[in-house]
Amino acid sequence: MNLKVLKLALLLLTMTAIAPPTWAREGVEVGNNSAFTKLVPAEQVEKGAGQQYAQMLSQANEKKALAHKDHPQLKRLRAIAIKLIPFAASWNPRAKDWQWEVNLIGSPQINAFCMPGGKIAFYTGILDKLQLSDDEVAMVMGHEVAHALREHARERMGKSAVTNGVARIGGVLASAFLGIDPHLTDGLARGGANLLTLEFGREDESEADLVGMELAARAGFDPRSGVTLWQKMGAANKGAPPQWLSTHPSGTTRIADIQKNLPKVMPLFEKARRGG
Numbered sequence: 001m002n003l004k005v006l007k008l009a010l011l012l013l014t015m016t017a018i019a020p021p022t023w024a025r026e027g028v029e030v031g032n033n034s035a036f037t038k039l040v041p042a043e044q045v046e047k048g049a050g051q052q053y054a055q056m057l058s059q060a061n062e063k064k065a066l067a068h069k070d071h072p073q074l075k076r077l078r079a080i081a082i083k084l085i086p087f088a089a090s091w092n093p094r095a096k097d098w099q100w101e102v103n104l105i106g107s108p109q110i111n112a113f114c115m116p117g118g119k120i121a122f123y124t125g126i127l128d129k130l131q132l133s134d135d136e137v138a139m140v141m142g143h144e145v146a147h148a149l150r151e152h153a154r155e156r157m158g159k160s161a162v163t164n165g166v167a168r169i170g171g172v173l174a175s176a177f178l179g180i181d182p183h184l185t186d187g188l189a190r191g192g193a194n195l196l197t198l199e200f201g202r203e204d205e206s207e208a209d210l211v212g213m214e215l216a217a218r219a220g221f222d223p224r225s226g227v228t229l230w231q232k233m234g235a236a237n238k239g240a241p242p243q244w245l246s247t248h249p250s251g252t253t254r255i256a257d258i259q260k261n262l263p264k265v266m267p268l269f270e271k272a273r274r275g276g
């Protein structure tokens with residue numbers, strides 16, 4: 001354990017704990033990004049993610065599994081992303097400079113992710129197997145984008161840096177801690193993924209649910225679709241290995257949290273639908 005890093009982490013945590021809310025806003029309440037993010041430079045995380053994303057795309061392309069820009073499902077995903085992205089910067093000012101990308105990978109896996117820096121990918125499996133509506137796609141995309149905006153990967157790296165000591169930061173970065181969002185991933189298919197899986201904690205997961213539903217609502221997508229989305233996800237994941245269950249809030253908890261927060265985001269959705 002490196003004391004300097006530990007002290008810095010404690011100081012950051014204290015500062016965050018006593019900081020008063022700087023603005024009152026409509027929507028969900030999740031507080032500031034984790035203080036642990038500050039231990040690792042955002043540029044480094046985003047650069048690493050960009051490289052990993054590019055590598056993944058070229059591997060998919062070699063296997064003829066990368067959707068062409070005229071693929072109807074890819075056009076649909078990009079149209080949804082264009083509506084969501086304008087609302088991202090209010091969650092993270094860096095997002096307005098991100099080179100956002102949306103791609104579709106031909107794979108039966110139920111999976112989607114957004115890497116740090118706005119690199120989004122959906123697998124055909126999630127669209128086909130769950131027969132997602134546009135509103136449900138927006139909820140998935142919002143959830144994934146929220147992980148990137150709330151810098152959950154950077155937070156994980158910061159926590160690892162504290163646990164392992166500062167000397168290992170380089171190693172942590174090099175180990176490509178950026179990756180697939182495991183809750184969407186087919187347990188069986190996961191082991192075969194090229195990217196290392198990043199296990200987000202329960203807190204990060206519920207934060208991503210709330211921020212994601214707000215992003216979707218502001219973009220004019222019905223946040224009530226979060227309920228049907230997770231019902232579909234639950235049905236598709238029956239028989240998932242216990243590991244999946246241990247790292248993810250149960251479907252019913254998740255759905256209850258979404259329902260509890262609907263009153264906070266329904267006015268935003270109604271306003272967006274009226275064109276306000």
Ligand SMILES: [Zn+2]
Pocket residue numbers: 143147181183200204205208
């Ligand atoms: Zn997630």
